[in-house]
Amino acid sequence: MAGEPVTETTTTxxxxxxxxxxxxxxxxxxxxxxxxxxxxxxxxVSFGAFSMSIVQAWQAVFNPEVIFNVRxxxxxxxxxxxxxxxxxxxxxxxxxxxxVFVGILVGMNLAVxxxxxxxxxxxxxxSPFILGVSSGAGLMILLTLVVFGGLAAFxxxxxxxxxxxxxxxxxxxxxxxxxSPVRLVLAGVIVGTVxxxxxxxxxxxxDDIGVVQSAIAWTTGSLTxxxxxxxxxxxxxxxxxxxxALISSRQMNVLLLGENTAKSLGMSVEKVRFALSGxxxxxxxxxxxxxxxxxxxxxxVPHMVRNxxxxxxxxxxxxxxFAGPALMVxxxxxxxxxxxxxxxxxxxxxxxxxxGLIGGPYFLYLMRRQDKMGEI
Amino acid sequence: xxxxxxxxxxxxLETVLERESTLTNGQHDPDAExxxxxxxxxxxxxxxxxxxxxxxxxxxxxxxxxxxxxTALVGPNGSGKSxxxxxxxxxxxxxxxxIMLDGKDIHSLKTxxxxxxxxxxxxxxxxxNSISVEELVGHGRYPHRGFFDSLTxxxxxxxxxxxxxxxxxxLREREVGSLSGGQKQLVWIAMVLAQETNVLLLDEPTTFxxxxxQLEVMEIVETLRDQSxxxxxxxxxxxxxxxxxxxxxxxxxxxxxxxxxxxxxxVTEGLLADVFEIDADVQPTxxxxxxxxxxxxxxxDDDQDSTETGTDTESSPDNATKxxx
Numbered sequence: 001m002a003g004e005p006v007t008e009t010t011t012t013x014x015x016x017x018x019x020x021x022x023x024x025x026x027x028x029x030x031x032x033x034x035x036x037x038x039x040x041x042x043x044x045v046s047f048g049a050f051s052m053s054i055v056q057a058w059q060a061v062f063n064p065e066v067i068f069n070v071r072x073x074x075x076x077x078x079x080x081x082x083x084x085x086x087x088x089x090x091x092x093x094x095x096x097x098x099x100v101f102v103g104i105l106v107g108m109n110l111a112v113x114x115x116x117x118x119x120x121x122x123x124x125x126x127s128p129f130i131l132g133v134s135s136g137a138g139l140m141i142l143l144t145l146v147v148f149g150g151l152a153a154f155x156x157x158x159x160x161x162x163x164x165x166x167x168x169x170x171x172x173x174x175x176x177x178x179x180s181p182v183r184l185v186l187a188g189v190i191v192g193t194v195x196x197x198x199x200x201x202x203x204x205x206x207d208d209i210g211v212v213q214s215a216i217a218w219t220t221g222s223l224t225x226x227x228x229x230x231x232x233x234x235x236x237x238x239x240x241x242x243x244x245a246l247i248s249s250r251q252m253n254v255l256l257l258g259e260n261t262a263k264s265l266g267m268s269v270e271k272v273r274f275a276l277s278g279x280x281x282x283x284x285x286x287x288x289x290x291x292x293x294x295x296x297x298x299x300x301v302p303h304m305v306r307n308x309x310x311x312x313x314x315x316x317x318x319x320x321x322f323a324g325p326a327l328m329v330x331x332x333x334x335x336x337x338x339x340x341x342x343x344x345x346x347x348x349x350x351x352x353x354x355x356g357l358i359g360g361p362y363f364l365y366l367m368r369r370q371d372k373m374g375e376i
Numbered sequence: 377x378x379x380x381x382x383x384x385x386x387x388x389l390e391t392v393l394e395r396e397s398t399l400t401n402g403q404h405d406p407d408a409e410x411x412x413x414x415x416x417x418x419x420x421x422x423x424x425x426x427x428x429x430x431x432x433x434x435x436x437x438x439x440x441x442x443x444x445x446x447t448a449l450v451g452p453n454g455s456g457k458s459x460x461x462x463x464x465x466x467x468x469x470x471x472x473x474x475i476m477l478d479g480k481d482i483h484s485l486k487t488x489x490x491x492x493x494x495x496x497x498x499x500x501x502x503x504x505n506s507i508s509v510e511e512l513v514g515h516g517r518y519p520h521r522g523f524f525d526s527l528t529x530x531x532x533x534x535x536x537x538x539x540x541x542x543x544x545x546x547l548r549e550r551e552v553g554s555l556s557g558g559q560k561q562l563v564w565i566a567m568v569l570a571q572e573t574n575v576l577l578l579d580e581p582t583t584f585x586x587x588x589x590q591l592e593v594m595e596i597v598e599t600l601r602d603q604s605x606x607x608x609x610x611x612x613x614x615x616x617x618x619x620x621x622x623x624x625x626x627x628x629x630x631x632x633x634x635x636x637x638x639x640x641x642x643v644t645e646g647l648l649a650d651v652f653e654i655d656a657d658v659q660p661t662x663x664x665x666x667x668x669x670x671x672x673x674x675x676x677d678d679d680q681d682s683t684e685t686g687t688d689t690e691s692s693p694d695n696a697t698k699x700x701x
């Protein structure tokens with residue numbers, strides 16, 4: 001009896017707190033991102049080598065026989081045989097949509113990975129690529145393609161291992177009675193430079209131009225030719241990484257108060273940093289494994305989201321989970337269809353080139369507008 | 377700007393008075409009052425240095441902090457007072473020695489356990505600009521929360537208490553980035569208070585603040601002493617302030633403890649000459665000894681020094697008149 005009013009007030013305050021997170025700017029960001037993803041997705045399914053009208057394509061997307069068919073989803077997500085469906089649906093659901101889904105997963109992973117690395121180093125210029133993850137993955141990809149051609153089937157796995165290894169090396173170099181954000185970034189630059197040189201050296205040993213092209217596609221990041229296989233490969237890791245990022249958002253908020261404060265509040269700073277980096281490497285590896293090294297997304301998305309919702313990681317991580325896919329899907333529209341619009345050719349360019357072309361000017365704009373950049 | 381400042385001062389005083397009345401009206405639950413005795417906190421044979429240098433800054437010093445009282449560490453720049461505090465707070469690893477808190481070695485405690493017993497406000501603090509005051513103070517509850525725990529009602533009460541004790545109620549919803557340096561410092565103090573520790577270590581909490589906020593900070597320290605059992609150790613740059621607010625003073629010179637005792641015992645003209653290398657006039661007042669610095673002492677004063685220390689304090693007024701001429 002006496003307990004009732006108390007629990008009532010608790011739940012109301014809980015609800016208020018919950019609403020607190022979802023303030024107007026975050027909701028706007030999420031809805032805007034969803035709109036971009038849906039629009040980009042619809043554009044992607046509407047055009048392609050197999051010609052069908054836009055109406056046909058959209059009918060195929062919203063085809064209830066596929067959406068509500070358990071067997072179809074089993075085929076998509078678990079790899080069972082695809083049930084019979086009309087050609088349009090098959091093209092849309094089996095070829096064009098998976099690419100959008102892979103884009104969503106990659107965008108999510110890269111954005112959250114970047115956000116975590118930025119909290120760990122307390123530096124908003126940090127990203128999976130600055131900390132050596134990408135150069136490690138790229139080197140392993142090239143080694144596989146050029147030297148150990150027989151292992152090409154395991155490329156995603158090898159790329160992820162390379163990324164993780166490179167980050168471990170960076171961490172080891174930065175370690176001196178504990179690490180510091182600056183030492184981590186510097187060690188990342190050192191490892192990145194060395195691995196970058198090795199990558200360039202390996203190009204000279206490539207036998208034929210096909211290998212070089214394939215290697216370039218990997219190291220610039222591309223969604224060309226991705227299908228449900230890639231979705232199946234990335235989805236579980238993405239789910240784990242996003243969940244871990246969400247539940248550890250408070251740790252990242254405390255890390256932002258600086259090492260001394262975090263330590264005096266009873267945080268084991270090194271352990272938390274290492275564990276969070278692990279989550280970030282996992283997320284980056286999941287995206288590298290399916291799309292290669294897509295640059296800039298991990299750098300600019302957390303940045304854009306921070307400008308909109310502030311630096312509270314509870315909001316920031318949620319914002320990145322929505323805004324990352326939006327940027328990635330939009331960029332992939334450009335990568336897949338851009339050349340057709342500009343030059344009238346069917347050539348597709350790697351999506352990493354588009355993200356670079358968007359990311360560079362965005363950074364320039366930020367640099368001009370903000371007096372102080374770097375520290376969060 | 378200046379008008380605003382004075383207005384702020386008036387309202388500040390009011391809030392301090394209010395604060396004090398709420399405190400006496402029962403900020404403490406009687407439970408805590410009866411069974412909670414002030415924490416014993418002491419360091420034995422401490423050797424503390426920085427990893428980058430071989431020579432320790434503090435070499436075999438022991439310090440026993442009076443439970444429930446305010447102890448001030450004073451000393452000139454580079455005397456090791458902040459280093460000693462960081463060592464006591466386990467921010468710097470000890471090269472040797474032990475620190476006991478209520479009979480337990482603090483190194484045997486887990487980091488969170490220690491953070492529930494011992495709070496530290498560092499000299500320089502950074503936070504994202506967009507964080508709200510309430511959120512920042514809420515982080516003070518970190519050691520009391522498990523990995524998955526959300527804020528409990530007890531946490532919220534502690535945050536409210538800390539915010540009102542630090543007198544930052546009116547800033548609650550503001551973004552930390554929009555506050556003045558003095559206001560920020562009060563907010564950071566509120567965060568450490570929200571930790572609800574028995575021992576509180578403050579590293580130069582008043583340095584770089586305007587007079588109003590310096591006094592605000594020292595009033596909080598005074599309130600803590602009068603209204604609670606919290607043991608406070610504070611590094612102060614301003615020896616006047618230390619003499620006025622501290623129950624105990626520890627003066628450091630070149631990494632060793634030079635004097636230790638009540639402000640009246642520690643703040644003498646002889647000590648000011650030896651430790652701070654100044655000639656000064658010390659007058660006892662109701663608010664503790666008051667210091668009027670007169671001139672810096674140089675190496676060539678040493679001869680005088682040795683003859684004068686024999687007669688100690690009596691000789692110093694002469695010194696003062698000499699320089700007055």
